[in-house]
Amino acid sequence: MPGLPVLTCGSCDALLLIDRGTATKVGESGTVPFDVSPIQLGTTLLVDGVRGEIVGRERWGWDGGSWNEWLLQLPGDAHRWVAEEAGQYMVMAPASLHAAEAEKLAELGGKGDAALGERVQVGLRWFTVADIKSIRCLASEGHLPAVVSSQLSGASRIDLRSA
Structure with missing residues (x-):
């Protein structure tokens, strides 16, 4: 067990703290659909010279489709989220x-959408707003760092790209 506080039950779809x-039991995880992604639970990745293992996944949706965000567990209880868009992979760190x-x-x-293209400073770095969506959590599996129920909806997702 990676030491993360949330686990999804593969047999009953319960979200467990x-x-x-x-x-x-603190909610429902939903049922994740089959996915053809090369990233799956147990996949190992090398990020910035550090090897980690995929231990969790959240499936998110919006009116135009859905996507996965995979939780990469790194040594020292660090983690990153890994997502894919149009064949490009993103590794996201908490800020x-x-x-x-x-x-x-x-x-x-x-x-x-009115904010698309705007520039925003986070810390010492500048980013450009690349996408904004109203999203909902569809399902999750594996180990996770926080409770996100499959009932969550109406949240805003802002994608920032390095300027």
Whole structure:
């Protein structure tokens, strides 16, 4: 077990929170569909010279389709999310935001497509808003860092690209 706090049950689709050796059902994980992606649970990847293993997946949807985000567990309890779009893979790391940065991203999320192409600074780096979608979680599997129920919907997803 990778030491992550959330586990999905492959037989009953329960979303389980693991705390001090006790599993508590906190929601439904949904059923992930078969996927032809070369990335699957157990796949090992090398990122920035560090080898990790895919231990979880979330399936997200929007009005135009769906996609996977795979959780890559790295040594030292670090993790990254791996996603694929049009044959290109992205490795995403958590970012700590200052209040002003979080407010700016929330504002951009509310603008929808009108924000496409806008530039935003996060820390010392500049990014361009490449995509904004209203999304919903369809399903999940494996180990996860946080509870995201298959009932979650209406969240905004903002994709930023390095400027």
